[in-house]
Amino acid sequence: MKSLEQLTDSVFYIMAALTEPRHGYAVMNLVEETTNGDFVIGPASLYTIIKKLLAEHLIVLHDESDSRRKVYVLTDKGREVLTEDIKRRKVMIQLAEKGLKGGA
Amino acid sequence: MGKTKYMPSNGLAFSEQKDMEKLAKKAKQGWMLKKFAFMGYRLEKSEPADIQYSIDYRSLEKGEKEEYFELFQMAGWSHVCSNYDIHIFKAETGTQPIYSDPDSTVDKVSRLAKPIYSIAGFLVLFFIFSLFLKSVSIGIISQIGQCFHFISIVLLVPTIMMLISIHFTKWKVASSRKSSI
Structure with missing residues (x-):
């Protein structure tokens, strides 16, 4: 994973889940439930992405009292990056929706 | 047991x-x-x-x-x-794979390559050192150099093959990401 300028779907889901403090397993669960099991994040991918987000200061360790379930949350920078990516994704969706409706 | x-x-x-x-x-x-x-x-x-x-x-x-x-x-x-x-x-069988994201899979392959790069780097230095020893034309030291030279080549070849193989895997994963919709 080189840069996080354009968030992959996995990174986007993980960041969206970390708008509130959560541990890794809770993130995995939330994504799976929200998408009815369509989108599953593997544990190795999740761990890699968490480390990457920490290194880029997009999330911080919120609570490490349970070493098995460390809790993370988005930083201000993380919120900014996520907001930017929502805008980017909205443009995509609007274009598609407009196209589909306009054809009628 | x-x-x-x-x-x-x-x-x-x-x-x-x-x-x-x-x-x-x-x-x-x-x-x-x-x-x-x-x-x-x-x-x-x-x-x-x-x-x-x-x-x-x-x-x-x-x-x-x-x-x-x-x-x-x-x-x-x-x-x-x-x-x-x-x-x-x-x-x-049937459990979701541990890597679900091509980007993090590429990272995995890079982590595998890291120690092998260190070994390759060391072997290259060893190779240069052996050339230096060989060029000293006094008997036993030159022979030791000859010996080191041989060892470094024997070890370098599989190390380089490993790195080529890892890069090939990395390239395969990266290109599968581009082609998958």
């Missing part, structure tokens, strides 16, 4: 997937992976089981292990054994 047997590895840099498939086949025949052995694996006789194996490369600091293994456990992957930074997990 029950009956055990040895299974050689094909070399993780070359055929990690093949090794994992072979281990799964052995498990179906009632031979379960127990631990790493020299250039291979030690299997233990048990009930036949329908399971799959996955491997991950990661150097874990103190205090990172618990969280890392817990995440795998929760996703259905239980830790079998580790050898330095190499970790093997098993899960029931």
